[in-house]
Amino acid sequence: MAHQYSCGSCEFQVRSENEDELIDIVRTHADDMHDMNVSRGDVRDGMQTV
Ligand SMILES: [Zn+2]
Secondary structure (H helix, E strand, O other): OOEEEEOOOOOOEEEEOOHHHHHHHHHHHHHHHHOOOOOHHHHHHHOEEO
C-alpha cells in the first residue's frame, strides 16, 4: 500500500510508501514551484492511498 498525492496547481504527482517522506516532498514542491506554504495536515488530507 502506498500514498499518492497530485498537485492541485500543476501536473506534479508523487507516490511513496513512506507517508512522512511523501509529505516532505509535497511541501518542498509547493514551496519551490508555487511559493505555497502547505501544512503537513493539508498534505495528509489531500493524499490518496493506492
Ligand atoms: Zn505543483
